[in-house]
Amino acid sequence: MIILLIIIADQVLKVYIKTQFYYGEEVNIIGNWFKLHFIENEGMAYGMKLNEAATGKLILTLFRLVAVVFGFFLLKNIVKKGYHKGAIICGALILAGALGNLIDSTFYGMIFTESTFHLAKMVPFGEGYGQLFHGRVVDMLYFPLVDTTLPQWVPFFGGDDFVFFGAIFNIADAAISIGVITLILFQKRFLQKHQPETEVVGATE
Numbered sequence: 001m002i003i004l005l006i007i008i009a010d011q012v013l014k015v016y017i018k019t020q021f022y023y024g025e026e027v028n029i030i031g032n033w034f035k036l037h038f039i040e041n042e043g044m045a046y047g048m049k050l051n052e053a054a055t056g057k058l059i060l061t062l063f064r065l066v067a068v069v070f071g072f073f074l075l076k077n078i079v080k081k082g083y084h085k086g087a088i089i090c091g092a093l094i095l096a097g098a099l100g101n102l103i104d105s106t107f108y109g110m111i112f113t114e115s116t117f118h119l120a121k122m123v124p125f126g127e128g129y130g131q132l133f134h135g136r137v138v139d140m141l142y143f144p145l146v147d148t149t150l151p152q153w154v155p156f157f158g159g160d161d162f163v164f165f166g167a168i169f170n171i172a173d174a175a176i177s178i179g180v181i182t183l184i185l186f187q188k189r190f191l192q193k194h195q196p197e198t199e200v201v202g203a204t205e
């Protein structure tokens with residue numbers, strides 16, 4: 001249920017942003033510290049790429065596919081072996097996030113037109129901006145909690161613009177981050193197998 005709900009929320013928001021926002025469009029939601037800012041990520045986290053060639057994008061998407069398949073079997077094994085519910089929930093969050101971004105990478109290039117100065121549209125399968133496994137991940141959540149210019153006296157970076165938490169991400173990324181961070185913080189508790197209580201049988205005379 002966790003996986004299903006996250007994927008639905010993630011994909012609904014992505015499709016809405018993709019079809020209702022121009023590329024680079026920004027809308028304030030709460031003051032100036034929570035915004036929707038539409039960008040597309042062609043690579044890994046923070047826009048990193050394996051290389052500039054199309055093969056790099058293909059390798060990355062196929063790696064995500066293998067990771068998701070492995071994740072399903074790993075999560076099934078964790079449930080079967082009776083690990084703490086916290087570990088199962090964290091695993092579900094991570095898997096849901098990986099699957100959410102895999103959907104973008106695999107199919108978005110086939111079903112959407114390019115996002116530029118025109119709003120993108122959903123088109124028949126195969127008539128989109130790219131090929132299978134070459135889609136771009138849609139990002140939109142932006143929390144610039146501090147947006148300022150550093151004082152001139154700051155070594156090396158004085159006078160530069162500074163944004164605290166300038167990353168733009170999506171619900172799938174958030175699910176992965178929450179799952180990983182929580183698992184690290186509570187690993188000693190969560191990575192313990194559930195020990196069923198043993199029934200004490202009284203001695204018979």
